[in-house]
Amino acid sequence: MKFCFTDEQEQFRTVLRRFFVEKSPATEVRRLMATDTGWERATWKQLNKELGLSAVHIPETYGGQGFGFVELGIVLEEMGRALLCAPYFSSVVLAATAILNAGTEQQKQARLPGIAAGDTIATLAFTEDNGAWDSAGIEMVATPAGGGYRLDGVKSFVLDGHTADLIVVLARQPGSSGDDGLSLFTVAGDAPGLARQLLKTADMTRKQGRLKFQSVQAELLGEAGGAAAPFARTLDQAAACLANEMVGGAEKLRESAVDYAKMRVQFGRSIASFQAIKHKCADMLVDVELAKSAAYYAAEAAAANDPDLPAIASLAKACTADAYMQTAIHTIQIHGGIGFTWDNDSHLWFKRAKSSEVLLGGPHYHRELLMRRWNV
Amino acid sequence: MSEADEVSIRAEARAWLEANWNPDVDLVEWRKKLADTGWGVPTWPKEWYGRGLSAVQGAVVEAEFRRIGAVGVAKTGIRMLAAATLFDHGSQLHKRKFLHRILTGEDIWCQLFSEPGSGSDMAAASTRADLKDGKWIVNGQKLWTTSAQHAQYGLLLARTDWNVPKHRGLSYFIIDMKQPGITVQALAQMNHHASFNQVFFTDAVIEPEFLVGKLGEGWKVATTTLMHERRSAADGISSWGQESGRVGRAYDQERAEIATVMEPYKWYPQRAGRVDLVVERAQATGKNTDPVVRQEIAKLLTLHRTGQWISSRARAAQQMGRTPGPEGSLGKLVASHVARAAANVHTLISGADAMLTGEDSPLNGVIAEILVSTPATSIAGGTDEIQRNIIAERVLGMPKEPGLDADRPFKDVPRNIVS
Numbered sequence A: 001m002k003f004c005f006t007d008e009q010e011q012f013r014t015v016l017r018r019f020f021v022e023k024s025p026a027t028e029v030r031r032l033m034a035t036d037t038g039w040e041r042a043t044w045k046q047l048n049k050e051l052g053l054s055a056v057h058i059p060e061t062y063g064g065q066g067f068g069f070v071e072l073g074i075v076l077e078e079m080g081r082a083l084l085c086a087p088y089f090s091s092v093v094l095a096a097t098a099i100l101n102a103g104t105e106q107q108k109q110a111r112l113p114g115i116a117a118g119d120t121i122a123t124l125a126f127t128e129d130n131g132a133w134d135s136a137g138i139e140m141v142a143t144p145a146g147g148g149y150r151l152d153g154v155k156s157f158v159l160d161g162h163t164a165d166l167i168v169v170l171a172r173q174p175g176s177s178g179d180d181g182l183s184l185f186t187v188a189g190d191a192p193g194l195a196r197q198l199l200k201t202a203d204m205t206r207k208q209g210r211l212k213f214q215s216v217q218a219e220l221l222g223e224a225g226g227a228a229a230p231f232a233r234t235l236d237q238a239a240a241c242l243a244n245e246m247v248g249g250a251e252k253l254r255e256s257a258v259d260y261a262k263m264r265v266q267f268g269r270s271i272a273s274f275q276a277i278k279h280k281c282a283d284m285l286v287d288v289e290l291a292k293s294a295a296y297y298a299a300e301a302a303a304a305n306d307p308d309l310p311a312i313a314s315l316a317k318a319c320t321a322d323a324y325m326q327t328a329i330h331t332i333q334i335h336g337g338i339g340f341t342w343d344n345d346s347h348l349w350f351k352r353a354k355s356s357e358v359l360l361g362g363p364h365y366h367r368e369l370l371m372r373r374w375n376v
Numbered sequence B: 001m002s003e004a005d006e007v008s009i010r011a012e013a014r015a016w017l018e019a020n021w022n023p024d025v026d027l028v029e030w031r032k033k034l035a036d037t038g039w040g041v042p043t044w045p046k047e048w049y050g051r052g053l054s055a056v057q058g059a060v061v062e063a064e065f066r067r068i069g070a071v072g073v074a075k076t077g078i079r080m081l082a083a084a085t086l087f088d089h090g091s092q093l094h095k096r097k098f099l100h101r102i103l104t105g106e107d108i109w110c111q112l113f114s115e116p117g118s119g120s121d122m123a124a125a126s127t128r129a130d131l132k133d134g135k136w137i138v139n140g141q142k143l144w145t146t147s148a149q150h151a152q153y154g155l156l157l158a159r160t161d162w163n164v165p166k167h168r169g170l171s172y173f174i175i176d177m178k179q180p181g182i183t184v185q186a187l188a189q190m191n192h193h194a195s196f197n198q199v200f201f202t203d204a205v206i207e208p209e210f211l212v213g214k215l216g217e218g219w220k221v222a223t224t225t226l227m228h229e230r231r232s233a234a235d236g237i238s239s240w241g242q243e244s245g246r247v248g249r250a251y252d253q254e255r256a257e258i259a260t261v262m263e264p265y266k267w268y269p270q271r272a273g274r275v276d277l278v279v280e281r282a283q284a285t286g287k288n289t290d291p292v293v294r295q296e297i298a299k300l301l302t303l304h305r306t307g308q309w310i311s312s313r314a315r316a317a318q319q320m321g322r323t324p325g326p327e328g329s330l331g332k333l334v335a336s337h338v339a340r341a342a343a344n345v346h347t348l349i350s351g352a353d354a355m356l357t358g359e360d361s362p363l364n365g366v367i368a369e370i371l372v373s374t375p376a377t378s379i380a381g382g383t384d385e386i387q388r389n390i391i392a393e394r395v396l397g398m399p400k401e402p403g404l405d406a407d408r409p410f411k412d413v414p415r416n417i418v419s
Helices: A007-023 A026-033 A041-051 A069-082 A088-102 A105-117 A228-263 A275-303 A309-340 A346-358 A363-373 B003-020 B027-037 B055-068 B079-089 B092-104 B218-235 B249-265 B275-285 B291-319 B331-355 B362-376 B384-395
Strands: A122-125 A141-145 A148-159 A166-172 A182-188 A194-198 A208-221 B109-112 B128-132 B135-145 B153-159 B170-176 B182-187 B196-206
Touching: A007 A041, A007 A069, A026 A346, A069 A088, A069 A228, A069 A275, A088 A105, A088 A122, A088 A148, A088 A166, A088 A208, A088 A228, A105 A166, A122 A148, A148 A166, A148 A182, A166 A208, A182 A228, A228 A275, A228 A309, A228 A346, A275 A309, A275 B291, A275 B331, A275 B384, A309 A346, A309 A363, A309 B291, A363 B291, B003 B055, B027 B092, B027 B249, B079 B092, B079 B109, B079 B153, B079 B218, B109 B135, B128 B153, B135 B153, B135 B170, B135 B182, B153 B218, B170 B196, B170 B218, B275 B291, B275 B331, B275 B362, B291 B331, B331 B362, B331 B384
Parallel strands: A122 A166, A141 A166, B109 B153
Antiparallel strands: A141 A148, A148 A208, A166 A182, A182 A208, A194 A208, B128 B135, B135 B196, B153 B170, B182 B196
């Protein structure tokens, strides 16, 4: 296992950080989060034309750049730091990875180049109203119809579900349960019978949709009834990615808290000289560095196809979620009254921390998975 | 070092060891030979028992010692810190008198820095040394002194001037521990061990030539010792000693020497929390089916693993020649978190058994020892609070808290309030 980024990876990070500082300042985040779409095609195009970011982990044969999860992790960490408003996690991390894991060769050839180029915005619709993060919660039914399938049911908490061009959907054969009878499908965003509604999310920087399927025509992705394994794998890889995104945000918050403390004077001295504040900041640094270690290790495990990835992904998801949330709470506390206001930027990251804490399953859920995966 | 260089040093060391090493030799006699030929500490200067080799060349010699199984010079305790301090600040007399017997193991050393009234604030030491009739007369008390009961000499930090601020009134001495003015008492700990001593000085005497460095510059000298201590802590004490199976008088003598020195540290694995025992204990007790316990185990294992990964990141960055990031400064604090969490989990797993101790407690007392030893982790070697100050000030660049002692004569600085 490698514990250090290469010089090339560090340079890549530097380029990204500079790009996002310019393209995604808090004013831009605030402008985009106030829109229903939540992102803008112009910025998204630039992201992909100039830096090829949506192609990073997609193999070259499918129009991608052929890097791995470590580079993808770097992209996500920097996006998380900048709180970039873009359909990246939905399209590149969730949908492209699901297609890579489940699709037939022909389907990968057909679907991935569009995502890699940033022309197609895709997403993965798996969660339903019951909010379960694993296959046990899947109730949506896929019925064979003609040459294809018909989907009936509801998907919720779908990232960018209201705007995506292509939706990868998880559904089951009638009468099946658990991991059995699960299949993945692709559906066009404007398919007849599909009703899409934007959900009101506390974290306005990451939009979610509720998708109602009534007899919607769908194309099978991969093997009928064989989606459990590729879906589980997609979730592990996505958890590792989200962990990296979260530590980017956590570190940004930690820096803003320390900067604010150094600037703020009360009782005739910098509040950064009070041990009550210093100790909190030291604890934040420890939390964030532990979380970074977990996120980087998980990205390495995903890149190396480590058989322990399921456990490591859960460890990283739980650890980074706790660290991000705790850092957000401390950051607002250190800012004092101003930290609780709308004008102060802390709440933007606080809300992303909260939505990321829950997305893909909360810390308790993942700790239990970790125990099972380590056979405790 | 060129390859030819390495080959010739290796050959020379090998030839010398093959001609001279004999496992049935008397250890002190052998070490005298090592000191006199320079093979025992090849990286030391030629005029002081070494061969003036580089660290890399020294490692080649060390490898030859390991290969042939030869016992090296004495390295236990704080003797090498004493030697390093004498090299940095000692006089010719100090080096002539002490270095040889440090290497042979004939003299054991102890460090007399901490006091009951100066723990985290070590520069507030109030043990005094007063010059009377040309000799230093020492009065006061030191604490947390490992091996004081065995030591011939101590490295003493004492106050020689009370009219200047705290850092400027300290001086550094070598004190003969075997004298009537010194009483050593074991200090019982809450976990039934007594790993350290309290040392009482009542008109103990130091000859004037055993001042190390200049008068009033003791803090600077002590800082050197502590710097070497941190460096050697990183090397780890596990590298001491040979495998247990070796036969020979020299091996027996070395094992006895190490056993004496290691005795106080028997409980240290328990102090760190024994995370290695958690899963098997949970499975053996059936507590692994309790969802609350499972959550706590998962938190502990996560903390433990991520703590190891932080260290791995720090090491990897160092190997790549990168500027050290913050990850290198956090280990001590993380170790405290791990120890605390481990004690919590062992308690959950043990249930009512956690109230027992000794042979009535699980694993013949090991679990009980964990529960009453872990509080030391967040105190010894710098409290968590001091660690946080260091991290905040040195890593995050936050300002120091204004102090009340830095600019006034030490005699006017408030001390412990005893009512």
